[in-house]
Amino acid sequence: MLRNSYKHVMERKISTKAAVLVFTVGFGAVYLSFFEPFVGIKPTFLQINLRKQKNDTTPANRSATNTHLWKCERDNSVTNISGFNSLPGHLKDFLHYQSCRHFPMLLDLPDKCGGPEGSADVFLLLVIKTLPVNYDRREVLRNTWAKERLQNGVWIRRIFISGTMDSGYEKKKLNRLLKMEQHKYNDILQWDFHDSFFNLTLKQILFLEWMETNCPHVRFLLNGDDDVFANTDNMVVYLQSLPGNNGSKHLFAGDVIYNPGPIRNPHSKYYIPVQVYKSNRYPAYCGGGGFLLSGYSASVIYKMSHSIPLLPIDDVYIAMCLEKAGLHPKPHLGIKTAGLRIPDRKADPYDPCFYRDMLLVHRFLSVNMYVMWQSLHQPHINCSLTTKM
Numbered sequence: 001m002l003r004n005s006y007k008h009v010m011e012r013k014i015s016t017k018a019a020v021l022v023f024t025v026g027f028g029a030v031y032l033s034f035f036e037p038f039v040g041i042k043p044t045f046l047q048i049n050l051r052k053q054k055n056d057t058t059p060a061n062r063s064a065t066n067t068h069l070w071k072c073e074r075d076n077s078v079t080n081i082s083g084f085n086s087l088p089g090h091l092k093d094f095l096h097y098q099s100c101r102h103f104p105m106l107l108d109l110p111d112k113c114g115g116p117e118g119s120a121d122v123f124l125l126l127v128i129k130t131l132p133v134n135y136d137r138r139e140v141l142r143n144t145w146a147k148e149r150l151q152n153g154v155w156i157r158r159i160f161i162s163g164t165m166d167s168g169y170e171k172k173k174l175n176r177l178l179k180m181e182q183h184k185y186n187d188i189l190q191w192d193f194h195d196s197f198f199n200l201t202l203k204q205i206l207f208l209e210w211m212e213t214n215c216p217h218v219r220f221l222l223n224g225d226d227d228v229f230a231n232t233d234n235m236v237v238y239l240q241s242l243p244g245n246n247g248s249k250h251l252f253a254g255d256v257i258y259n260p261g262p263i264r265n266p267h268s269k270y271y272i273p274v275q276v277y278k279s280n281r282y283p284a285y286c287g288g289g290g291f292l293l294s295g296y297s298a299s300v301i302y303k304m305s306h307s308i309p310l311l312p313i314d315d316v317y318i319a320m321c322l323e324k325a326g327l328h329p330k331p332h333l334g335i336k337t338a339g340l341r342i343p344d345r346k347a348d349p350y351d352p353c354f355y356r357d358m359l360l361v362h363r364f365l366s367v368n369m370y371v372m373w374q375s376l377h378q379p380h381i382n383c384s385l386t387t388k389m
């Protein structure tokens with residue numbers, strides 16, 4: 001159904017024919033086995049009350065002049081949810097704005113992919129979650145793994161995605177910084193929402209929506225944080241070697257976490273109360289520090305997101321979208337979002353030999369990032385067998 005007004009909202013509930021498959025061992029007991037067979041659970045587990053879920057099936061007109069249409073209203077009816085008053089502030093806040101999916105764009109990149117048609121020439125689009133204040137991280141990435149370039153005959157492009165931070169003068173100052181960077185590098189998408197941990201899903205969906213209009217035919221994407229080391233040279237080689245997949249088929253590869261479930265401990269950063277998510281299981285998901293996906297899968301995730309209420313844990317939310325489409329994440333041994341375990345304790349953890357075969361490692365900050373990237377591009381790195389991962 002085509003709709004013009006974002007104010008129009010609908011009431012809807014998902015019936016819960018939930019096959020209650022309690023595989024859940026909780027976040028803490030998650031184990032990472034790369035050869036674990038996938039758990040083929042059908043996506044009937046959703047037990048969330050969909051309050052005021054919007055039915056946006058048309059791509060928004062995100063022209064900056066139209067932004068007044070998208071003003072999001074605080075949903076006060078959520079205070080009726082049982083136990084609402086005892087929830088921590090950030091969760092109350094999340095529930096108040098759970099159905100808002102449209103925010104004004106502050107910085108746009110309409111020509112990043114050479115227009116919708118030209119976007120097929122972008123082989124790997126690097127989509128990097130950042131905060132306005134992380135200027136130094138962006139600067140290092142621009143000079144290392146996220147350089148826009150022709151690699152192995154194909155194009156790599158870079159986009160940072162951001163919301164806003166702070167308020168008043170500080171907010172203005174940081175927005176001005178991003179604007180200056182945009183002027184110089186043309187690599188930032190920014191929307192006017194408060195960029196917090198619990199708004200990461202929103203940021204993700206805003207990006208996918210933007211992509212649908214501006215870069216729909218991009219072949220592959222790396223979706224990741226601004227504190228990971230990504231060996232984008234290796235990524236290109238890996239993606240070019242996929243049999244029969246030029247981006248038009250499913251790919252979703254990363255560090256897969258199997259049999260996870262929501263954390264019910266109110267003191268955890270990841271706390272999700274039953275008021276937000278009833279089921280005791282999450283689908284297997286790829287750690288959000290970084291994962292690779294095809295343009296096809298990105299588009300599927302976006303389409304599925306229309307009918308799934310936002311869950312504040314972004315990587316889990318994406319897995320819910322995939323599951324709804326009957327698709328699964330795939331483990332890749334070279335993606336280590338929980339960090340790299342170096343076998344030899346005496347070894348230098350930043351020996352480039354540990355990283356030359358990797359695709360992505362969390363967590364890396366400026367000095368090591370820069371040195372590592374340079375080291376890996378020395379003409380002869382001399383690696384003994386012990387440092388081969």
Ligand SMILES: *[C@@H]1O[C@H](CO)[C@@H](O)[C@H](O)[C@H]1NC(C)=O
Nearest residue numbers: 001002010012054055056057
């Ligand atoms: C929501 O959108 C879908 C896809 O266009 C349509 O089939 C469905 O009828 C819509 N539902 C409502 C309630 O508008």
Ligand SMILES: *[C@@H]1O[C@H](CO)[C@@H](O)[C@H](O)[C@H]1NC(C)=O
Nearest residue numbers: 060061062063064065066067
């Ligand atoms: C988007 O909005 C702008 C400004 O209102 C308008 O000129 C343009 O025609 C719209 N585009 C679409 C595809 O609706």
Ligand SMILES: *[C@@H]1O[C@H](CO)[C@@H](O)[C@H](O)[C@H]1NC(C)=O
Nearest residue numbers: 074075076077078079080081
């Ligand atoms: C809360 O629920 C009551 C009773 O169902 C209803 O009368 C009231 O309007 C609701 N409040 C809001 C803010 O939706």
Ligand SMILES: *[C@@H]1O[C@H](CO)[C@@H](O)[C@H](O)[C@H]1NC(C)=O
Nearest residue numbers: 093094097193194196198199
């Ligand atoms: C998400 O962003 C909206 C818009 O800025 C804000 O009102 C809301 O408080 C944010 N939510 C969280 C959980 O930070």
Ligand SMILES: *[C@@H]1O[C@H](CO)[C@@H](O)[C@H](O)[C@H]1NC(C)=O
Nearest residue numbers: 120121244245246247248249
């Ligand atoms: C990508 O592969 C599909 C078949 O899997 C093919 O139909 C399509 O033409 C290919 N696209 C390009 C641009 O090579």
Ligand SMILES: *[C@@H]1O[C@H](CO)[C@@H](O)[C@H](O)[C@H]1NC(C)=O
Nearest residue numbers: 378379380381382383384385
């Ligand atoms: C590599 O290192 C080993 C041991 O340090 C050394 O014997 C060898 O000559 C080095 N090879 C190169 C090509 O530098």
